[in-house]
Each structure stands twice: as structure tokens, then as C-alpha cells.
Amino acid sequence: xxxxxxxxxxxxxxxxxxxxxxxxxxxxxxxxxxxxxxxxxxxxxxxxxxxxxxxxxxxxxxxxxxxxxxxxxxxxxxxxxxxxxxxxxxxxxxxxxxxxxxxxxxxxxxxxxxxxxxxxxxxxxxxxxxxxxxxxxxxxxxxxxxxxxxxxxxxxxxxxxxxxxxxxxxxxx
Numbered sequence: 257x258x259x260x261x262x263x264x265x266x267x268x269x270x271x272x273x274x275x276x277x278x279x280x281x282x283x284x285x286x287x288x289x290x291x292x293x294x295x296x297x298x299x300x301x302x303x304x305x306x307x308x309x310x311x312x313x314x315x316x317x318x319x320x321x322x323x324x325x326x327x328x329x330x331x332x333x334x335x336x337x338x339x340x341x342x343x344x345x346x347x348x349x350x351x352x353x354x355x356x357x358x359x360x361x362x363x364x365x366x367x368x369x370x371x372x373x374x375x376x377x378x379x380x381x382x383x384x385x386x387x388x389x390x391x392x393x394x395x396x397x398x399x400x401x402x403x404x405x406x407x408x409x410x411x412x413x414x415x416x417x418x419x420x421x422x423x424x425x426x427x428x429x
């Protein structure tokens with residue numbers, strides 16, 4: 257769910273106080289992307305950007321536009337209706353996240369990434385000692401990041417920019 261900055265800070269602080277960590281969602285949007293970038297199958301915008309996004313440690317899911325919730329819609333509700341605005345054909349909605357059939361359609365490209373909670377936490381956890389081949393409690397000492405989501409934001413934005421720039425160069429624009 258969407259959280260305000262203050263709510264998210266409270267959630268992070270509570271996890272830290274408990275020796276635990278939390279994950280979250282990073283949304284990134286690219287405006288002004290020209291239509292026609294990408295390919296319909298092997299070199300789609302989604303596959304290019306997803307490959308970059310999944311290279312970021314901690315990313316466990318990527319969606320474009322409405323993403324997973326679009327699977328519960330009917331085609332009539334999921335389709336982006338076209339309309340005319342100032343003599344130009346534009347999309348009235350952007351459920352597809354600016355990408356249709358692997359190709360940019362001129363609307364903002366919207367991607368959301370699921371970031372997992374940091375696995376190294378101060379809270380003791382049951383684990384395995386590989387030398388003894390037995391289960392035992394593991395307590396990790398040192399500094400622990402209760403949430404890497406804020407640190408991921410500029411990395412996510414950079415991956416979006418670099419991926420799109422690469423496609424623009426390849427298209428010769």
C-alpha cells in the first residue's frame with residue numbers, strides 16, 4: 257500500500273528497534289520517452305529494463321503500469337483508450353505503463369520494483385552451522401540497515417535512464 261514518508265519512517269524505526277528490517281516498493285517514471293522504442297519480443301523495453309532492475313541487489317519483483325493487478329481486469333477495463341488532444345492522438349489512461357507490445361507508446365513509462373527486507377539483521381535467527389551440520393541460533397554483529405529502499409531509489413532511477421538511453425541510441429534518435 258502507499259505510505260506517506262512519515263509513516264514509512266515510523267515503520268523503519270519500529271523494525272530497527274526490534275532488530276529487524278523491512279522492504280518496500282520503489283516506483284520510477286520516465287517522461288518524454290518517444291514512441292516506437294523497443295521490439296515486440298526479444299528486445300522489448302520491459303525485458304531490457306527488467307534485466308537492469310533485477311541486477312540491483314534486493315529486487316524481487318518488477319511490474320510496468322498496472323502490473324500484477326491488471327491480471328484481474330477484463331480487457332475492456334485494462335485497455336488504454338485513445339483520444340485526441342490538441343490534434344495529437346494520446347492515451348486517456350496509462351494502465352500499460354507507456355509500453356504496448358514491448359514498444360514505447362509515448363506515454364510516461366512507469367515501473368515499480370519490490371525490494372526485499374535486508375537479510376542481515378540484529379535479531380537472532382535459527383540457521384545452520386555448515387561445519388557442524390546442525391541447526392543453531394545465528395546473531396549477526398555490527399551495523400544493520402533496517403531498510404535499503406531509500407538507498408535503492410537513485411539506483412533504480414539510473415537503471416531506467418540508462419536502459420532508455422541505450423534504446424534511444426540504438427534507434428538512432
